[in-house]
Amino acid sequence: MFEDFMFQTIPIIVGIIFIIVIGGILFTAIRGISRWSKNNNSPELTVRAKVVAKRAAVRGGGETRAYNDYFVTFEVDSGDRIELEVKDIDYGMLVEGDVGELSFQGSRYLAFSRTGKKNWNEIV
Missing domain, CATH: 1.20.5 (Single alpha-helices involved in coiled-coils or other helix-helix interfaces)
Known part of the structure; x- marks a missing residue:
């Protein structure tokens, strides 16, 4: 049974x-x-932006390989904030407070080029 x-x-x-x-x-x-x-x-957009925060998230670990995901939060002229996942090399090159031109497509980070100015008022 x-x-x-x-x-x-x-x-x-x-x-x-x-x-x-x-x-x-x-x-x-x-x-x-x-x-x-x-x-x-989505259209490819290029906007003036400032790096306001960076963070890394670790996945896995323990008995498996650990993976790092890197995120950067940008503030655009309108005051809106956008958090985008970036590659490790870009994460290492960006510093909080950097101001420049952010290029992105939807939620995909494309590039960030610094203008050399550290102040919103200097960008016109």
């Missing part, structure tokens, strides 16, 4: 776990493709 229960239940449990795993993979893939498509359909 117990063996019959196990032979009937285990395939159902394995099937449910399989569906959950495949669902998670599909959800992640669709979300990534959607973000990529939205960024590609």
